[in-house]
Amino acid sequence: MPEIWMVIAGVILLMVVWSCLSSKLKAKKRHxxxxxxxxxxEDNIHTGILYNAHxxxxxxxxxxxxxxxxTTEDGQFSLSGWEGMLVLKGSNDKRVFLKQSAVRYIEEI
Structure with a gap:
């Protein structure tokens, strides 16, 4: 009887491995x-270029x-959820800190 449980566990493990491999192959094919x-x-936002941030x-x-x-270093005070914010420099040389999730799109001028 213990052999049946080993067979069932082996089949389940094979099914999990098969599903992982097939999903990766499908994703690669779609890509x-x-x-x-x-x-x-392959393009990114560059410093020194003017943008409109919507x-x-x-x-x-x-x-x-x-x-x-x-970034926040260890031991420094950080408001909760404010690490990793985008830092912008406005036309009046003042800095603007934005949450990354608040930016809808960025337009290069």
Whole structure:
């Protein structure tokens, strides 16, 4: 009787491995098909270039430069959920800190 449980466990393990492999193969196939119709572009936001940052609530920061992302080091005070914020430099040389999830889209000027 214990051999049956080993067989059942082996079959379940094989099914899990098969499903993982098949999902990875499907994703790779979808990626190739999509890349043929619309190629992927390896481009990022660069510092020193002016952008318009449009937020989810409808506001827009025009003519800003991206300085980077904020980090918190151990032992420093950080407001909860405020680490990893985008740091922008406005036209009046003041900094603007935005949550990354608040940005809807970014437009290069």
């Amino acid at each position: 190739k098909v999509r890349e043929k119709s619309l190629p992927f572009i 937020l989810s609530d409808g506001r827009c920061f025009k003519g800003v430069q991206f300085l980077g992302c904020s």
